Amino acid sequence: MKNPTAAPVSRRTVLKGAALGGVATFIAACTGTKTGASAVPSTAPSASASAAAEVSASPAEPTPQPSPTGPLMFANWPAYIDLAGAAAEEEVYSAGSSPTLEDFQKEYGVEVDYQEKIGDNATFVETIKPALVGGLGTGWDLIVLTDWMASQIVTSGWAEKIDQSSVPNAVANVVDSLKGYPWDPTMDYHYPWQSGMTGVGYNAKTLKDNGIAEPTKIADLWDVPADKLTFLTESRDTFGLALLKLGIDPNPETVTDEDLQKVADDIQPLVDKGLRFTGNEYLQDFAQKKVWAAFVWSGDLASSGGEDDRFIVPEEGALIWTDNMLIPKGAEHKYTAELMMNWVYDPKVAAQIAAYVYYLSPVKGAAEEIKAVDETAADNPLLFPDEPTVAKLHSFQALSEEQEAKLNDLFATLSGL
Numbered sequence: 001m002k003n004p005t006a007a008p009v010s011r012r013t014v015l016k017g018a019a020l021g022g023v024a025t026f027i028a029a030c031t032g033t034k035t036g037a038s039a040v041p042s043t044a045p046s047a048s049a050s051a052a053a054e055v056s057a058s059p060a061e062p063t064p065q066p067s068p069t070g071p072l073m074f075a076n077w078p079a080y081i082d083l084a085g086a087a088a089e090e091e092v093y094s095a096g097s098s099p100t101l102e103d104f105q106k107e108y109g110v111e112v113d114y115q116e117k118i119g120d121n122a123t124f125v126e127t128i129k130p131a132l133v134g135g136l137g138t139g140w141d142l143i144v145l146t147d148w149m150a151s152q153i154v155t156s157g158w159a160e161k162i163d164q165s166s167v168p169n170a171v172a173n174v175v176d177s178l179k180g181y182p183w184d185p186t187m188d189y190h191y192p193w194q195s196g197m198t199g200v201g202y203n204a205k206t207l208k209d210n211g212i213a214e215p216t217k218i219a220d221l222w223d224v225p226a227d228k229l230t231f232l233t234e235s236r237d238t239f240g241l242a243l244l245k246l247g248i249d250p251n252p253e254t255v256t257d258e259d260l261q262k263v264a265d266d267i268q269p270l271v272d273k274g275l276r277f278t279g280n281e282y283l284q285d286f287a288q289k290k291v292w293a294a295f296v297w298s299g300d301l302a303s304s305g306g307e308d309d310r311f312i313v314p315e316e317g318a319l320i321w322t323d324n325m326l327i328p329k330g331a332e333h334k335y336t337a338e339l340m341m342n343w344v345y346d347p348k349v350a351a352q353i354a355a356y357v358y359y360l361s362p363v364k365g366a367a368e369e370i371k372a373v374d375e376t377a378a379d380n381p382l383l384f385p386d387e388p389t390v391a392k393l394h395s396f397q398a399l400s401e402e403q404e405a406k407l408n409d410l411f412a413t414l415s416g417l
Contacts, residue, residue: 066166066335070110073333074142074340075117075124077323078280079304080194082356091304100353104343110336119279120233121149128328132158137330142337144193148236148397150324151183159189160327166338167191169345173364178322190324191341192362194299194354197385197393198237198319201282201296205308206289217315218245221293227274228292230282231267235411237319238277239263240396241295244316250396257406264410277415298382299358311382317392322362358382 079091087097093116096102101112118124125145128138132153145153153159164171170191178192179185200215207214207224215221218241221229231238242263243250267275278285278294283304285291298318301309327337343349350363355374360383371378381389399407411417 068108068110068336068339069333070336071113071333072110072142072336072340073140074112074114074337075140076114076144076193077118078116079283079300080116080144080323080357080359081114082353088356100344100349103349104340107343108336108339110333112340118144119281121146123233123279125149125153132156132329135330137332138328140328141331141333142340143326143328144323145326146234146321146323146397147181148399150190150326151181151398153326153328154184154189158329160329160331160334161188162191162327162341163335163338164188166335167342167345169342173345173347173350175362175364178362190326191345193323193325193344194357194359195320195322195362196359197298197313197382198232198234198241198295198321199298199312200241200293200314201286201301201305201309201311202293203286203289203291203306203308204310206292210292212292214310215293215314216312218242219316220314221295222270224293225273226270227276228290229270229274230276230278230285230291230294232295233277233279233415233417235407236396236399237297237321238267238295239407239411240319240394241314241316242267243396244314244318244394247316250319250394252396252399252403255396255403257403260403260406260410264414267414271414277417302358302380302382303356313385313389313392317394318389320393320395321397354383360385 078093081093081098082100083091083093083097084099085097087094093114095114098114101114105112124143128140128143131138170187174187174191178195179187184190200218200221202215202224204214212224213220215224239260240250243255243259246259246262246266248255248259248262280297280300282291282294282296283300286294286301286305286309296311298311301311305311325337325341327334331337344353345363347363347365347369350361351366351369351373354361354366355370355377358377358380361370367378367384370383377383385393
């Protein structure tokens with residue numbers, strides 16, 4: 001996952017990546033070696049020689065620049081794009097409510113069909129896997145998946161290769177700490193969308209009304225009525241935090257099957273008493289007071305929670321991760337997807353997104369740009385974690401096949417999913 005020490009970035013000015021790629025191609029074509037002139041005789045040229053000379057005097061035609069096509073089918077997680085107007089007040093995305101998407105549509109003249117379709121990685125990928133396996137289009141042009149699932153998509157050959165000339169902003173502005181992942185070291189198939197932390201969320205008023213102290217540790221959630229508690233359907237998040245609760249470092253290189261079994265045994269009594277596993281649906285559960293405390297993702301409660309909802313990095317520590325943009329194999333509008341990648345890597349655009357969603361931006365330059373968007377955001381620990389917080393963050397992502405199989409078996413038994 002991502003290194004949280006990297007500063008978020010932003011800036012919403014658009015650099016037309018496609019145009020730059022087209023200019024480079026045009027220059028290369030115009031400076032190519034001409035043919036025919038050396039074959040012209042010293043005497044009066046023949047008609048054919050004159051024709052050859054005339055042709056040779058004209059530069060070769062540049063490779064046509066692609067044109068954006070749409071609609072761009074964009075699948076993302078809830079509460080993961082900037083909103084304005086009534087949608088921002090209601091904290092619910094609707095078509096036309098995101099300045100980032102609206103500005104993109106105006107710039108390129110294409111529709112963006114943005115849908116909050118991803119609640120957890122595995123469930124979403126199951127909906128597109130048959131098409132990917134069959135070599136068919138998935139219906140999506142751009143999807144956002146967490147590191148571990150993004151790596152599986154890339155290594156399975158299910159992602160389109162990105163034309164780097166179409167994404168100059170991304171090439172120039174991706175933070176250094178997010179480069180060099182072993183599953184895509186040269187970023188041919190992915191660019192990060194946002195990074196965040198997995199920790200503890202709770203509603204302060206509800207806990208107080210029920211005589212329960214506000215949690216400071218993961219272990220404190222075991223004191224909340226289990227039927228008012230949710231953990232995440234992302235098994236890595238749930239098991240990673242539970243490992244920390246037990247005092248076990250969630251380092252995939254050292255975690256054993258026995259450690260994973262200890263987690264399952266520790267969570268099982270909560271399941272027996274009504275613990276549920278959810279994705280982003282916990283936002284609705286918090287709003288309806290169906291859940292009092294939960295394992296949550298850092299930006300959600302800050303950007304879309306109620307005034308009494310809180311997120312903390314617990315004493316035992318928290319998890320760090322990155323969600324990544326990929327173009328699934330067979331995407332109908334690949335070039336437009338690349339333009340969108342380029343668009344959100346403009347620092348001003350990135351700042352606009354980060355200031356709303358309250359996750360860590362992967363774009364260089366956001367620290368400066370975000371101040372112009374939201375002065376208070378510059379000091380927010382969810383966007384810019386301090387050193388003590390950084391020291392408590394762990395990545396539980398790069399599991400071996402054996403660990404993955406063990407984790408999946410244990411989680412399926414616990415959750416019934």
